[in-house]
Amino acid sequence: MTPTLIPWIPALAAATIGLISLFRSEWNRFAGALCAGAIGLSFVLTLWLSSSVGSGVVESGFYDWISFGSGDNAFHAGFSWFIDPLTVVMLLVITGIGGLIAVYAHGYMKGDPGYWRFFAYVALFIFAMTTLVMADNLLLLFLGWEGVGLCSYLLIGYYYEKPKAVAAAKKAFIVNRVGDFGFLLGIFLCYQHYGTLQISTMLEGARETLAAVAHGHGAVTATDVWIPFLLMVGAFGKSAQLPLYMWLPDAMAGPTPVSALVHAATMVTAGVYLIARCLPLFELSPYALPTVATVGAVTALFAATIALVSNDLKGVFAYSTVSQLGYMFLGVGCLSTDGAVFHLVTHAFFKALLFLTAGSVMHALAGQLNIQTMGGLRHKMPVTCWLMFAGCLALAGVPLTAGFFSKDLILGDALAYAVDHGSVLFFALTFLGVVTAFLTAFYTFRLWFTVFMGEEKFEMGDEHHAADDHAGDHADEADAAHDDHAHDAPHEMPWSMNGPLVVLAAGALLAGLVLHFTGGIEHAVQHSTAAVFVDAAHSQHAGDPAGDHGGEHHAYFLGVDAHVFMQVLSSILAVAGVVLAAFVFWMKREIADKAAARFDKLIRFARHEYCINEICDAAVVLPLRRLGALFYAVDRLIINSVMDLMGGLPRWLGMGVRPAQNGRIQSYGLTMVLGVALLAVLVLVATGG
Amino acid sequence: MLLALSSPMLSHYLLTGAVLFVLGLVGFISRRNMIQMFLCTEMMFQGVVVTLVAFSAFHGNVTGQTFVIFVLTIAAAEAALALGLVVLLFRHRRTLDASAWSALNG
Numbered sequence: 001m002t003p004t005l006i007p008w009i010p011a012l013a014a015a016t017i018g019l020i021s022l023f024r025s026e027w028n029r030f031a032g033a034l035c036a037g038a039i040g041l042s043f044v045l046t047l048w049l050s051s052s053v054g055s056g057v058v059e060s061g062f063y064d065w066i067s068f069g070s071g072d073n074a075f076h077a078g079f080s081w082f083i084d085p086l087t088v089v090m091l092l093v094i095t096g097i098g099g100l101i102a103v104y105a106h107g108y109m110k111g112d113p114g115y116w117r118f119f120a121y122v123a124l125f126i127f128a129m130t131t132l133v134m135a136d137n138l139l140l141l142f143l144g145w146e147g148v149g150l151c152s153y154l155l156i157g158y159y160y161e162k163p164k165a166v167a168a169a170k171k172a173f174i175v176n177r178v179g180d181f182g183f184l185l186g187i188f189l190c191y192q193h194y195g196t197l198q199i200s201t202m203l204e205g206a207r208e209t210l211a212a213v214a215h216g217h218g219a220v221t222a223t224d225v226w227i228p229f230l231l232m233v234g235a236f237g238k239s240a241q242l243p244l245y246m247w248l249p250d251a252m253a254g255p256t257p258v259s260a261l262v263h264a265a266t267m268v269t270a271g272v273y274l275i276a277r278c279l280p281l282f283e284l285s286p287y288a289l290p291t292v293a294t295v296g297a298v299t300a301l302f303a304a305t306i307a308l309v310s311n312d313l314k315g316v317f318a319y320s321t322v323s324q325l326g327y328m329f330l331g332v333g334c335l336s337t338d339g340a341v342f343h344l345v346t347h348a349f350f351k352a353l354l355f356l357t358a359g360s361v362m363h364a365l366a367g368q369l370n371i372q373t374m375g376g377l378r379h380k381m382p383v384t385c386w387l388m389f390a391g392c393l394a395l396a397g398v399p400l401t402a403g404f405f406s407k408d409l410i411l412g413d414a415l416a417y418a419v420d421h422g423s424v425l426f427f428a429l430t431f432l433g434v435v436t437a438f439l440t441a442f443y444t445f446r447l448w449f450t451v452f453m454g455e456e457k458f459e460m461g462d463e464h465h466a467a468d469d470h471a472g473d474h475a476d477e478a479d480a481a482h483d484d485h486a487h488d489a490p491h492e493m494p495w496s497m498n499g500p501l502v503v504l505a506a507g508a509l510l511a512g513l514v515l516h517f518t519g520g521i522e523h524a525v526q527h528s529t530a531a532v533f534v535d536a537a538h539s540q541h542a543g544d545p546a547g548d549h550g551g552e553h554h555a556y557f558l559g560v561d562a563h564v565f566m567q568v569l570s571s572i573l574a575v576a577g578v579v580l581a582a583f584v585f586w587m588k589r590e591i592a593d594k595a596a597a598r599f600d601k602l603i604r605f606a607r608h609e610y611c612i613n614e615i616c617d618a619a620v621v622l623p624l625r626r627l628g629a630l631f632y633a634v635d636r637l638i639i640n641s642v643m644d645l646m647g648g649l650p651r652w653l654g655m656g657v658r659p660a661q662n663g664r665i666q667s668y669g670l671t672m673v674l675g676v677a678l679l680a681v682l683v684l685v686a687t688g689g
Numbered sequence: 690m691l692l693a694l695s696s697p698m699l700s701h702y703l704l705t706g707a708v709l710f711v712l713g714l715v716g717f718i719s720r721r722n723m724i725q726m727f728l729c730t731e732m733m734f735q736g737v738v739v740t741l742v743a744f745s746a747f748h749g750n751v752t753g754q755t756f757v758i759f760v761l762t763i764a765a766a767e768a769a770l771a772l773g774l775v776v777l778l779f780r781h782r783r784t785l786d787a788s789a790w791s792a793l794n795g
Contacts, residue, residue, distance in 0.1 A: 661794055662791065673718070
């Protein structure tokens with residue numbers, strides 16, 4: 001029962017909010033509390049559930065969703081749950097971070113005309129996302145997958161009076177269709193191959209094949225090779241990897257809490273979850289995981305270079321999300337699922353924190369997003385400033401923060417994998433990851449120093465605060481005294497909004513440390529379906545699970561343990577990146593200006609996303625438009641004219657004979673006489689008279 | 690020919706009937722006055738009736754003449770009805786012109 005309640009409580013909250021808005025609109029202001037409360041309740045239930053799951057699996061049914069056929073042709077897809085430690089980790093992230101963000105949004109969205117609508121969508125999103133991670137069959141997983149896609153669409157297009165937001169929502173939905181098409185084909189192929197969509201049964205079959213191949217009898221079929229590639233397309237679409245990444249930066253048109261919840265912490269990690277969940281399917285194909293790793297590493301670097309030059313406050317974090325997701329895919333690609341899931345968790349903390357603090361800045365500056373107009377805001381918004389600092393430290397991977405442990409676990413595992421397999425490809429991918437780590441530190445602190453350090457300057461944006469602004473809360477901060485004109489100057493957020501951020505900041509700074517030394521994530525992954533397949537007879541390094549480096553085996557690189565090497569290297573790079581950013585964007589801004597002038601064209605090119613959108617337009621959108629125009633012309637000219645003809649013919653005929661019905665009795669009489677005469681003549685002619 | 694003229698033959702009667710019928714028909718088609726049109730239809734009746742009587746006499750079969758009695762009876766009733774209708778129509782439009790009643794056109 002407990003597992004069933006976790007998704008359905010938020011679903012109930014969403015329905016209640018909807019009903020309230022219809023019948024008791026004066027209660028709309030309770031929507032935020034209702035939503036946050038429902039998610040909080042789910043979080044508590046998840047904690048309870050996690051103790052009963054332990055390191056095992058809980059399977060529980062809700063109801064038989066689809067069931068037909070009998071015997072060998074029977075098909076069942078239940079609305080039922082498969083909960084292993086990996087699911088619990090995902091659930092904790094979704095409900096925990098989701099709850100904190102809902103509390104923040106309660107303040108952030110105050111006074112918005114669509115207040116209740118926002119929370120109805122958020123609650124619905126939590127329902128879909130928890131269903132996605134708890135599903136015991138691929139069809140239910142796909143239901144959740146599409147559900148989060150729908151909520152993402154609704155929330156990106158939340159400000160539906162803005163054409164930009166509407167376009168972004170449509171773009172997200174359509175680009176995701178491409179990925180979902182691949183995913184759906186993958187599901188079909190799975191059903192054809194395994195005869196079921198139950199995840200546990202499928203993975204059991206895959207592990208048997210793996211064991212058979214390892215023992216030298218049995219072979220990997222073409223279907224086995226294709227399934228992971230199709231599932232991968234879905235994962236890349238949902239998790240915004242090349243070449244299907246371009247919807248995510250645009251998705252920032254939604255409200256900022258949504259960017260934090262849907263487009264940073266939870267939904268976009270669904271692709272990583274999918275691959276981790278179905279890891280045995282991916283291990284079957286010798287090309288699948290290297291492809292995942294390559295796409296991940298290339299995306300990580302690619303998005304980092306754009307984040308480096310973007311002047312958009314949320315844009316930097318959006319590209320950074322794409323980049324960090326790339327790390328996670330690199331992680332699963334080199335069989336470091338624990339690293340990937342670890343990074344997923346820590347990333348959820350610090351990226352949610354970064355987006356929410358960015359939201360605070362935006363809120364204070366009436367929607368201003370251009371960081372070049374900002375500077376020295378640390379005096380106006382001291383709490384936000386240091387909260388974002390904590391998030392930036394974690395994202396940059398400064399030693400001992402959350403991002404440091406998780407990112408270095410991935411990079412260390414990648415290097416160890418490269419050493420173990422002597423793979424040039426993985427050496428190259430590790431190198432890309434290391435370069436990205438440096439860039440990440442640099443661009444993160446470029447943003448932070450630009451916005452909060454240096455001379456104080458700001459320009460207000462064009463969004464005016466709602467009437468019930470937080471003017472009364474200004475007493476919280478020291479600068480409230482000279483903040484007379486509440487709407488002309490940036491102000492600190494009230495503690496009702498900063499409170500959740502403090503929790504997130506604590507997570508961003510400490511979660512890595514705690515999880516690293518307790519080994520919680522590693523333990524969870526080892527006891528889930530994401531555990532790497534180990535076959536003692538096959539493995540040359542007996543007792544060496546390729547993804548498990550906590551134990552006896554160590555890969556050495558240049559005489560040093562790969563993980564230690566990577567930790568030292570990336571610590572140096574992270575600190576170097578931060579220092580360089582401080583130097584260029586705080587101490588000596590003229591250097592930054594000179595460099596910007598020097599590489600103006602390159603920067604513009606990168607800021608333009610390397611014309612990817614244009615290439616995409618030319619390669620996909622334009623041909624589709626042309627095809628559409630062609631079909632439209634065919635419809636207009638051929639189909640439509642045939643229909644017009646069929647409708648028009650009787651009309652024209654009618655027009656021809658209508659004069660006969662003139663209502664004059666004499667002409668009827670005449671016609672009758674002529675008709676009879678004609679008949680008489682015909683009879684005469686026919687009888688030969 | 691003389692013989693034909695001196696004693697009436699079947700063809701004379703038939704010719705008379707046809708003339709009556711055609712006169713009525715032409716009158717019906719060319720006249721607009723509803724009373725005249727009605728009288729013309731009566732004339733067409735008489736044409737047919739003459740033909741029936743002629744054939745009846747020619748074949749020595751009384752069925753035709755019996756039928757004529759019926760037709761005349763019905764025609765009398767019908768004349769009363771039709772004239773009543775004409776009076777009603779006249780009251781509506783204050784005219785006897787049949788073309789005033791052409792609303793049922795296509």
